[in-house]
Amino acid sequence: MATLKKIGEELGLSVATVSRALNGFPEVKETTRNRVREAADRLGYRPNRVAQRLVTGRSGMVGMIVKIKPDMSADQTFFEMLTGLTAALSERETDLVLAVDQAEDPVLPYQRMLERDVLDGFILNAPVPDDPRVSFLQERGIPFVLHGQDRACPNYPTFGIDNFSVSTDSVRLLAQLGHRRIALINGEVSAAFAHDRLAAFEAAMEDFGLNKDLIRTGASLESHGYSQALDLLSAATPPTAIICASTVIAAGAMRAIRDRGLSVPGDVSVMAHDDALPQTRAINFEPALTVTRAPMRDACAPLAHMLVDHLNGTPAHELQVTLKADLIIRGSTGPAPKPEISDGPR
Amino acid sequence: MATLKKIGEELGLSVATVSRALNGFPEVKETTRNRVREAADRLGYRPNRVAQRLVTGRSGMVGMIVKIKPDMSADQTFFEMLTGLTAALSERETDLVLAVDQAEDPVLPYQRMLERDVLDGFILNAPVPDDPRVSFLQERGIPFVLHGQDRACPNYPTFGIDNFSVSTDSVRLLAQLGHRRIALINGEVSAAFAHDRLAAFEAAMEDFGLNKDLIRTGASLESHGYSQALDLLSAATPPTAIICASTVIAAGAMRAIRDRGLSVPGDVSVMAHDDALPQTRAINFEPALTVTRAPMRDACAPLAHMLVDHLNGTPAHELQVTLKADLIIRGSTGPAPKPEISDGPR
DNA sequence: AGGCAAATTTAAAACGTTTTGAATAGTGTT
DNA sequence: AACACTATTCAAAACGTTTTAAATTTGCCT
Numbered sequence: 001m002a003t004l005k006k007i008g009e010e011l012g013l014s015v016a017t018v019s020r021a022l023n024g025f026p027e028v029k030e031t032t033r034n035r036v037r038e039a040a041d042r043l044g045y046r047p048n049r050v051a052q053r054l055v056t057g058r059s060g061m062v063g064m065i066v067k068i069k070p071d072m073s074a075d076q077t078f079f080e081m082l083t084g085l086t087a088a089l090s091e092r093e094t095d096l097v098l099a100v101d102q103a104e105d106p107v108l109p110y111q112r113m114l115e116r117d118v119l120d121g122f123i124l125n126a127p128v129p130d131d132p133r134v135s136f137l138q139e140r141g142i143p144f145v146l147h148g149q150d151r152a153c154p155n156y157p158t159f160g161i162d163n164f165s166v167s168t169d170s171v172r173l174l175a176q177l178g179h180r181r182i183a184l185i186n187g188e189v190s191a192a193f194a195h196d197r198l199a200a201f202e203a204a205m206e207d208f209g210l211n212k213d214l215i216r217t218g219a220s221l222e223s224h225g226y227s228q229a230l231d232l233l234s235a236a237t238p239p240t241a242i243i244c245a246s247t248v249i250a251a252g253a254m255r256a257i258r259d260r261g262l263s264v265p266g267d268v269s270v271m272a273h274d275d276a277l278p279q280t281r282a283i284n285f286e287p288a289l290t291v292t293r294a295p296m297r298d299a300c301a302p303l304a305h306m307l308v309d310h311l312n313g314t315p316a317h318e319l320q321v322t323l324k325a326d327l328i329i330r331g332s333t334g335p336a337p338k339p340e341i342s343d344g345p346r
Numbered sequence: 347m348a349t350l351k352k353i354g355e356e357l358g359l360s361v362a363t364v365s366r367a368l369n370g371f372p373e374v375k376e377t378t379r380n381r382v383r384e385a386a387d388r389l390g391y392r393p394n395r396v397a398q399r400l401v402t403g404r405s406g407m408v409g410m411i412v413k414i415k416p417d418m419s420a421d422q423t424f425f426e427m428l429t430g431l432t433a434a435l436s437e438r439e440t441d442l443v444l445a446v447d448q449a450e451d452p453v454l455p456y457q458r459m460l461e462r463d464v465l466d467g468f469i470l471n472a473p474v475p476d477d478p479r480v481s482f483l484q485e486r487g488i489p490f491v492l493h494g495q496d497r498a499c500p501n502y503p504t505f506g507i508d509n510f511s512v513s514t515d516s517v518r519l520l521a522q523l524g525h526r527r528i529a530l531i532n533g534e535v536s537a538a539f540a541h542d543r544l545a546a547f548e549a550a551m552e553d554f555g556l557n558k559d560l561i562r563t564g565a566s567l568e569s570h571g572y573s574q575a576l577d578l579l580s581a582a583t584p585p586t587a588i589i590c591a592s593t594v595i596a597a598g599a600m601r602a603i604r605d606r607g608l609s610v611p612g613d614v615s616v617m618a619h620d621d622a623l624p625q626t627r628a629i630n631f632e633p634a635l636t637v638t639r640a641p642m643r644d645a646c647a648p649l650a651h652m653l654v655d656h657l658n659g660t661p662a663h664e665l666q667v668t669l670k671a672d673l674i675i676r677g678s679t680g681p682a683p684k685p686e687i688s689d690g691p692r
Numbered sequence: 693a694g695g696c697a698a699a700t701t702t703a704a705a706a707c708g709t710t711t712t713g714a715a716t717a718g719t720g721t722t
Numbered sequence: 723a724a725c726a727c728t729a730t731t732c733a734a735a736a737c738g739t740t741t742t743a744a745a746t747t748t749g750c751c752t
Binding site: 693694 | 723725726729732733735736741744746747751752
């Protein structure tokens, strides 16, 4: 293995100069820098990361803890995230150390990982409102970046989408199409994103003077979408439009609508939020699904770079990105069916 | 952070003694060792892994590359493996660095990972016959452990199951039950395990003087099991027993048998090899599935420990384990139906 | 008490890098 | 030719550990 010393001996230079030459310090003469670069290339020099880390006090590793479900499966997006994160982190000379969490206590695996290891920081995902992991890591001063959002004005880096606008845009679109009875089939409200979308849905419905009583919550499963939609449609005043928290739920909802002998969008408009799950593509729906869209995979690179930037000293308040979701109108939404007499407020 | 130096100053000892005391060297006096241990506990000492690695020349990280399918999903067992591996590796103070492989060239991701990083070794899984990754890593002297088997007499650590006995045991069981027409619905023969099971199936059938022409190969999918079984059963001389490469395939095969109006095991016996996939449990079949069994999860700890042992100098030939699969007889296998006239060799 | 071996401890080197403070080389001015 | 800069390079310390070789202490025997 070529080392700085070897390059120095080769050229009659000190290690200090060689180090600075390669790291782009301004005080080294250009001709020297070129000689050093040439020698480094020729000898196949690669900096010893372990030595770098010893002196800089950093480990070059960040942690992420995957929560798995009892059936040992994980989120559909997990591999996409993993791919994107490792790729982006490797650009910054950073490794991703993974652990799997089966514990009840959400902070325990983080605690264990900190004890065992020299991790520079964490990537946190799938936050719940007032996430205990956030306070845990903040108390100990461990840097992290949160995927999603938890508090309104956090003092830590976050990257997420504006879940309020997801609901607001959806409601506005449907209201403008003349829908009055708009249902929401939400995800688990224990998740922060669902919590925010619910609050925004209620607020938007109120803004438009609409009843906000058609709300269902549960897991992001096809079967949940199916059963909840079926239930909504069999009520005395069924919805004419359904907003689904995910394309998976939308798939179930559309199946329920068809089973009731109704059509999309003739009788019921359907839309969803689209995280771009590889298995359930909104474009492949029949008719193609109208969505608010913010692909999970777009979050990988920003998350990685924000965390490394934060480790390098960029203050948290410069590292807070909230993306607005795109609104993509396709065939699954249309004008509300002709209003019935009993529709309006009495 | 407490360091060796700090503990030494606290007790009036040199760092060398403190180091040796904590690492269990025999030449340090017991009373001293206890004083050091007490001080280390009291000060919350944790060895700086980066410093340890600098001096030992090891990084304390091993790599594993996950191959994902185009739909961004991975093997069903992946999370189970991940859980088991990280747990076992952490016992040996080793981290698992994960990368995701989407490349065509199987060695490219390994090359990239080696360039970028200071990895001590690799865990290789899902080998193909004459796996190019094996020769690649061997050429460069990178230690690794292979999950599964590739060659008959490898000179590297391996942990796998005896796929020959999987087929032999299955064929013997069915032959002893009087079956003459035994089919094999195999996995992709590109995988080493399927290749071995096929070879052993053919050999075993020959040993029993049976025709070995009822062989199908393909992906480990329910739909593959279904279509292949359906096809086999509609032949002129359908099988009376089907050996499936996995429980997933068996699920499809059993569905096909029922769709043909046949019963298990009355008309057709079904058995499979069981890697203990969490989603498809042999015990939950109706009737419960007879299997050769070797849970994937049992491989995690051995793989981890074998790799670390190998890194610590244990020679490869002491690190080669081939487990025999258990044969678990349940309700899906039974005596062959009454033989027809045309059965025997003419 | 003196001597010798064994038991225990120590100082120092090593790993490869970054960084501090000092030294040298180069340039232009008087 | 001496001076004052600035530009460039260097030696050495530091990070925290392991390990080698040497030094010290201890115990035992005469």
